[in-house]
Amino acid sequence: MNPTLNSNESVPSQKKKIIVLGSGPNRIGQGIEFDYCCVHGLLAIKECGFESIMVNCNPETVSTDFDMADKLYFEPVNWEHLWEIIELEKPEGVIVQLGGQTALKLAKRLHAKGVRIIGTSFEDMDIAEDRGRFSDLLKELEIPYPEYGTATDADEAITVANRVGYPVLVRPSYVIGGQRMRIVINDEDVEKAVISLLKHLPGNKILIDHFLDRCQEAEVDAIFDGETFHIMGVMEHIEPAGIHSGDSNAVLPAFNLTPLVIETMKYYSEKIARALKIKGLINIQFAIKNDKVYVIEANPRASRTTPFIAKAYQIPYLNIATKVMLGEAKLADFTLEKKLEGYAIKEPVFSFEKFPGVNKELGPEMKSTGEAIRFIKDLRDPYFRTLYKERSMNLSK
Incomplete structure (x- = not known):
């Protein structure tokens, strides 16, 4: 040998x-x-x-x-x-x-x-990752969320979709980057989406959410050490609902949300972090329609936007969060003074030139490969005004 x-x-x-x-x-x-x-x-x-x-x-x-x-x-x-x-x-x-x-x-x-x-235990992370269990938790906490149901096959999915109301978001659990997520508007499309999903992800639980159309999207990144809850940043997406958060342009801090909506998002975020016994990082995504705040999902980990926030505010959030996870420090041990004049915009980076045959239309399945950061002094900046004009045109369609 x-x-x-x-x-x-x-x-x-x-x-x-x-x-x-x-x-x-x-x-x-x-x-x-x-x-x-x-x-x-x-x-x-x-x-x-x-x-x-x-x-x-x-x-x-x-x-x-x-x-x-x-x-x-x-x-x-x-x-x-x-x-x-x-x-x-x-x-x-x-x-x-x-x-x-x-x-x-x-x-x-x-x-x-x-x-x-x-950091956060598997049992608590699993609640956030399992779309059905997480919705049950939100119901218990009296936090609004889109109507939903679960299914294991196409016939069951069609029944659920008709109950929660079209349009619906068909999605699996435990996937990367919104893989196989689809927004559909009728029974035939539900059947096609479910058959495709089960073909590529056999045995996966299917979640059917009512899709909140024509609404604003926003997200919160935060750290919780078991005692103190700290909001790292509140970001507002420029793109309309239905675009994956990884593909969206996001503005830090929020620029068009009312103070009441922002405070509601922070309040819901802390309730969720405490209920999940988070130790370390959490990202929570929201939809806002008619000034009502809905929770879409929570990710019990660092998000793609955590580095963006750390660079924008000049605070070593990942260093702090790791020490909190290890139990070596509390949030009270750190100075968390945010330094940002104006706004920071998270810009998605796409690589479509390397994949010429790929559909470039954006949706709930992520297609970007990275992100960049752009700083602007105020909302009169030409770059921001162009982005916001495109958003307004999409919402009016």
Whole structure:
């Protein structure tokens, strides 16, 4: 037998270790922004005296630079590779909040094996990820949400769609970037959407939401340490409802929402964070129609916009959130003074020139591959005025 086949060049140290899961290779629906989150998480882990271990397989990221983590495993972010690493390194825990949906999807396996998940527990993250259970929680908290129902096949989905009322959003649970989500307006389209969904994601629970047409969309990113709740930012989308948040232009702070709507969003966000026992980061997305605030979904992790907010306000939010997850600090330990003159606009970055045959029409399934940031002094800025004019034209159609 060749001895090199059984060799292992990784020698575990005796230090306490924390593993950070990355977001895997660059692909549509999984933003590169999560690399920023992982990098600042690694730095915070080191500052807290732990050995930092990065697991990711993307050579185009800073988190996989040879000198960023104390130890890098350049491996696919899947269970088979992760479990071998855990068995060897025996870490204090694993952070899944910084690597987007790819990392979050491994939480169930980690929980089943008794591996400590740093920050919010799997049970509480699962409530937010399961669309049906999350809607039940919102009902219990008396927070408005679009009417919904669940289905397992096309016939059941059509029945639910007629009950909640067209148009409806057909979507699966536990997916990246709105994969296979569709807005449909009749029974025939529901049937087509469900058959396509089950063909590509067999056994997935189907959620049918009433789609709130012609409404404003906004989102909140926040940190909760179990005691103090802090709103990192309130962003208002420029595009009309129905465009995936990753593909939208978002303005920080909100520019056209009433003070009552903003305070309601903050109030609902804190209620949800406390109910889910969040420890670390949470992103909550809202729809506003006729001044009534509806909660669309909550993501119990860093969102694509967390780095955007941190850069706009010049606050190291990912460093702070990681220390909160580790239990090494409370929000009260930090100065959270926001520095922003005017507004910051999150601009989606698309790569359609690399995929000439792809449909460029935007919808609930994410198509962008990244984002940029633009600062404007006021709302008279020509760039903003052009974007807002396009929004008004879309809403009038």
